Amino acid sequence: MSAHGQETPDRLVYLAGSGSTALDQHIQSLLTDQLRSDVTLTPISDDQIPMIKNTPIVSIGPAAFSRVRQANRSIPILAMLVNKSFIEGFAARNPGQISGVFYDVPLLRQALTGKAILPQANTVAILATTASVELYEPLIDELPAHGMSARVFIVDNEDDLIPSLVRALRYGDFLLAAPDDAIYNPRTIKHILLTAYRRNKIVIGPSQAYVKAGSLASSYAPFAEMAALGANMIEQYFAAGEFPAPAYPQIYRIEVNDQVARSMNIPVPERAFLNQTIQQELTESGEAQDD
Structure with missing residues (x-):
């Protein structure tokens, strides 16, 4: 598959940004570093979202998730930088189609x-x-x-x-x-x-x-850890045709x-x-x- 992966649409992932250019570019860069080289991560504008079929999209922050969900109810979404309380209801009602990396700390x-x-x-x-x-x-x-x-x-x-x-x-x-x-x-x-x-x-x-x-003080998950989990979920989507359940990252740091x-x-x-x-x-x- 990887030999011709770059030409096949099933290795494409769209990115719906938060509106903060610096944050969006940082998350995109971290995800790209973690994803296999035959996966292409491409930013997408709001007016393109309704036309997408069967291509997963990463949304950054709750507002981006809401925009994507409103524009296209059938699109597979991986929500990043969202709290558990925000996303788990959507994921429970749409298992495999909606997932997320929890931003809050357990x-x-x-x-x-x-x-x-x-x-x-x-x-x-x-x-x-x-x-x-x-x-x-x-x-x-x-x-x-x-x-x-x-x-x-x-x-x-x-x-x-x-x-x-x-x-x-x-x-x-x-x-x-x-x-x-x-x-x-x-x-x-x-x-x-x-x-x-x-x-x-x-x-x-x-x-x-x-x-x-x-x-x-507060515990927090570094962005790199959230990106590693997000990339893993994207790979699981390509392997199984659906996302795993939302989850917390495994590695945390402490700010004092x-x-x-x-x-x-x-x-x-x-x-x-x-x-x-x-x-x-x-x-x-x-x-x-x-x-």
């Missing part, structure tokens, strides 16, 4: 990131809305096996935010921030971080961007805000030691696959 891994930094921590505080509270039930069930417990504090409007946060910080050894835009967004994050800081409590997560803003750690007088071990501690904890409990 909540258990994030909780264990907090415990690796604060080994004495055993209570985890979580903020959620009534719409998002069920997302945390699996984590609450998983934590006792790791010597921790969690409680969810409900925030249903902006007036609830600080009172609920104060109650959460009284309960938890740290606040686990999840990718819940209703709670963690540019309008609220400064208030959340300052309130936690004044009470000498750390915030873990939800992403590298929030670590730069003042969270103490050293300035916050110093100002809170928290000694943070080397990143490699933290990663090793988390991985060991997941492996010993049989959860290393980050299901």
Whole structure:
């Protein structure tokens, strides 16, 4: 097949970009590096999408996925840079046709990131809305096996935010921030971080961007790891005619805000030691696959 692969359309993959040229080119470059040489990855414009048949398309970010899905309901889509909560419903209803590489970090891994930094921590505080509270039930069930417990504090409007946060910080050894835009967004994050800081409590997560803003730490999957998984899923599509189920990458790194750690007088071990501690904890409990 590879001998004449370059002429056959079944080794072509389209790319629907996020609108950020730098990001789209970076993802395209990483995917190209990981894909076999007989696979061609070609950017596509929105007006071309309705004409595509039986050729897979990689969408970058939730807006690109939504545009592709609206324009062509039969196209096979691999969604990248999307959270599990965004894509898993689409994938469940369209198995084999829609898949994705999860961008968010498994909540258990994030909780264990907090415990690796604060080994004495055993209570985890979580903020959620009534719409998002069920997302945390699996984590609450998983934590006792790791010597921790969690409680969810409900925030249903902006007036609830600080009172609920104060109650959460009284309960938890740290606040686990999840990718819940209703709670963690540019309008609220400064208030959340300052309130936690004044009470000498750390915030873990939800992403590298929030670590730069003042969270103490977050696990994250490097773009290269997400691209490696995406390329593997594309190869599986060409081999089997359908995508595998969406999945998390297997390799994670940890971002730490050293300035916050110093100002809170928290000694943070080397990143490699933290990663090793988390991985060991997941492996010993049989959860290393980050299901």
